[in-house]
Amino acid sequence: MRTFLILLSREIKAYFQSIVAYIVIAAVSLLHGVIFLKFVTALKSDSVPMALNQVMLLNNQFWLVLLLIIPLITMRLFSEEQKLGTLEPLLTAPVQSWQVIFSKYTAALLFYMVLYLPYMFYMIYFEKTVNASAFGGAYAFSSPSFYGGYAMIFLIGLFFVAVGCLASALTSNQIIAAVISFTILLIYFFLGLLRVQFNDLPQITIEFLEYISPIEHMRDWSAGFFNTRPVVYYVSFAALTLSLTHHVLDYRKWRI
């Protein structure tokens, strides 16, 4: 545990001591701010039977941002160490591979959650300053939607950040790592949208696509409907992906 914490603090420092981290935070809050502004403006003319938070969380632009930031924050994790060769001193120190993987994963996940803090701040700001009745009378903010939404961002992050880790462990080139994870996540995300594109799909396919679609999970949770299915789903996929990462990292130890 001590070793894990030492590694974790090094990884967290590596994130927050670099200027790139703050540029990413600024860029993401700006993008979220633009989306926020767009929907607040739209609320003036239309009334929506959903919380503002929920409208935003189900919007494609919000997801595009999410799909973009995962590769950005995870591409460095293992690729850089492989490129610099620092993986060798790291793994020949008395540490275990899984400690290294978990420390990197946890740090990336933490940074990912920090990236969504400005977004949450916008929601709180909206709630505190806006007179809801001025926006078509519908409620604009609700606690279940707020907490459920953030919890689902976290759950999806569990899996997506793990995918980023795996991609980064596969190559010593950061750009290739980013492209790999972005491609996997994009395909995964669009599987969930197929249903909208093709309406003559068999029922079983539709059910399957709904079952794996992150946007459907978000629809439930941001409406305050906290079913446990996505929890099991994302936790087990994160565990599977991390164990794959472990195998990739220990590939050199395979006896061929």
Add this chain to the structure above:
Amino acid sequence: MIKVDQLSKRYSGHTALDSVSFEVGRGEIVGFLGPNGAGKTTTLRILTNYLPPSSGSAQIDGLDVFKNSLEVRKRIGYMPENVPLYNDMRVKEYLRFRGALKGLKGKALRIGVGEAMDRTSLHEVRRKMIGTLSKGFRQRVGLADALVNRPPLLILDEPTNGLDPNQIREVRGLIKELGGDHTVLISTHILPEVEMTCGRVIIINQGKIQAIGEPRNLAGQMRSAGTARVELKGDPNVIEGKLGKVGGVRRVTLERSDADWHLFVMKVEANKDVREMIDRLARKEQWAMRELSRKDVSLEDVFADLTMNQHD
């Protein structure tokens, strides 16, 4: 301290190590010598648990490298080739991080980092970013990292690679100094380094151990352990034939001819001085002589002989 038994490493289609066995005793400084690609780094990586062997076993301090991997790694200070370091950390911060990873805490960590920086004279750059350091300083940071938890065994992969002559001298001095309380295994392809710092040398080529011994004795063990040169005036074919019959001479080659003068180089058996006999022969045959000398085999010759596959 180190016991390696029948260690082999095969990558798909080629053998990097072929049944390598050797032992290193406590407090020894041993040089691991071989041309590039001989299997030095592979052996060191197996010892430090970075790579598994295909077959065979390795023990450090009586512990199997793979069964007790964490315990073994605590006992080793390893400096990989080219000294990979985190460029975004400061020197002291890095050493504290490495010390903590190796199990030091509190006062022990402070003392360990302080001593490692003392030994490698890093105090002046302790606040600098590692990325801004010169090659010499990086090398020292790598050494300090290897030393930080005072491990009984130091494994240094090409510790003087890429340094300038002054820095090389410094690092060699440091390694000699460390020999007192550490066992040191260094790999290198630079011969004088081994002659100057190591008590024993292991010569490896194409994954096989070619020779083990003290640098001085290794030369003596060679089959053709020395050369003699003689420059004579006369018919070169006759001279070559007669020189070849002198006891102890293994091979005669005509090195160059200068009008009537011919310079011959002879490979001579170990511990044999053939000069007197050659002198007598020249007098008897009435050849004029203007040079007669003997050269002892240096480690360099041993190395070249063992690794270039130019046996007679």
